[in-house]
Amino acid sequence: MSEKVNEVCINAACGRTLPLRVAHCPFCGARQVAQAPVLEKAVVPPPAPPRMQSPVPVAQPAPAPQPVPTVSAPQAVPPAPVPPAPAAPAKAPPAKLAGKGSVPPPRPPVRLRTWIAAVVVLTGIWFYNKPADKPASVAEQVEAATALAAQCDLDGARSALAVLKSAKAPAAQIKRLQASITKSAATCEKQQQRAQAWLALQGSVNQALDAGKPELAATRLATYVKRWGDDPDTLELDAKVKVAQASAQLDAADACLARGDRVCLENSLIAAERYKRPELAARTQALRTALSQLLERSLLDTAPGQ
Template identity: 35%
Template sequence: MPEPKPKPEPVAVAAAPAAMAWGSRPAPATVASKHQRGPVRLRWWLLLLAVVIGLWVWDKPRRIEARIERALALGAECQLNEAQAELIELRSTRASPEQLQRLQQGLDKASAVCERRQQRAKAWRGTEIAVDQAIDSASFIKAQQRLQGFVRKWGEDSATRSLKEKITAARIAWQNSDAGKLEKEKAECLARNGRWLLGSCW
């Protein structure tokens, strides 16, 4: 008796994907991760080094010029030793001959100005002493002449004008004093060809 044939098993039907909701967007596709960056190539290091060297070479003349201006400023302030030391150091740098010559000429000019300034200060101290002595002895004309001699040689400034006012004020104060009035009477007596004896005109 023939064996009964087995019944075929029911094939499972794959479930259909759920319908996409109305208005929804599909999920973005997964982006593949980038490869890690490799080491910086040698040419980029060389390029960076060239840029740094270029900036250094470009900035060096500017630094030299700044040092020259600083040395000139020191010379103008009569700090000549410091200015000369800066000049000596600049000679060992890449400063151009024109720059060194300009600095040397500037320092020579500053040296002459500073020397004249010192001479004027010395002459002024002597003038002040002489004028004060003349005022103390009531020699106002002598005091005025000494001051005028200084002004002719060295020029006028606020100090000379102040000393001139001092002479004028001292003269007025002396003329209003008893000694000044007596001296005025004596001068008038002599102008009339009189004789001044014992504080009186004869």
């Protein structure tokens, strides 16, 4: 920091004009410092560089005569310069920012579509890696195994029972499942036997019908129904057997008509009509008409004799 200097030498003995602002007088060597300078606390901008004044031709000063060592009056001796008070350090100007290339550009704000895309991606990751559903409770497993047993899937039900036993499920639930399996096993075994008997019945009934023995087929069907009961399959087979029986009676009626046996014809028609098969209604009606005609001829044949 440069010190404040005067334009005239402050040495009263010298007092010469200084061509430039210097810290020391070139003539007497006295330090050119203002006494007790008052410094302002405000930051003063740095002074402009001193103007270069054109050099004024000055005569070469003669060398100062060597002062004779004499005791001078106290008032003739200039007072020693008082050192200036320490100046308060001026505030340094703010440091300049680094070059534009070294400072990163400001980060742009995150857009809404970026947040939406992030939410979608996180949701997809969660759905892909979400934890598996919680295992079914013991009661649900028992219900599922019971349903399998009711459907005659005994192997599946027994496998579920083994799993529950290994998991040390409550004894009440295990006992309940065991009872369901036992009950279903008896029912399923009966159903299996009935299915086998049904297959055998179908073969025997069809064989009897093909042999022209509808009565034998009806007897075999009645035996099966007595043991296993009726169901849609047995009712359908019964209708087929009854059609065969009625057809056999109508065949007998045709034979009676061919012989002209009115009584035999009428009995065969009555036996055929008991089965009430609409499939044979037209044939039955034709034989009824033939029976009426036969009866008329019989009456006409017996009239002259009376």
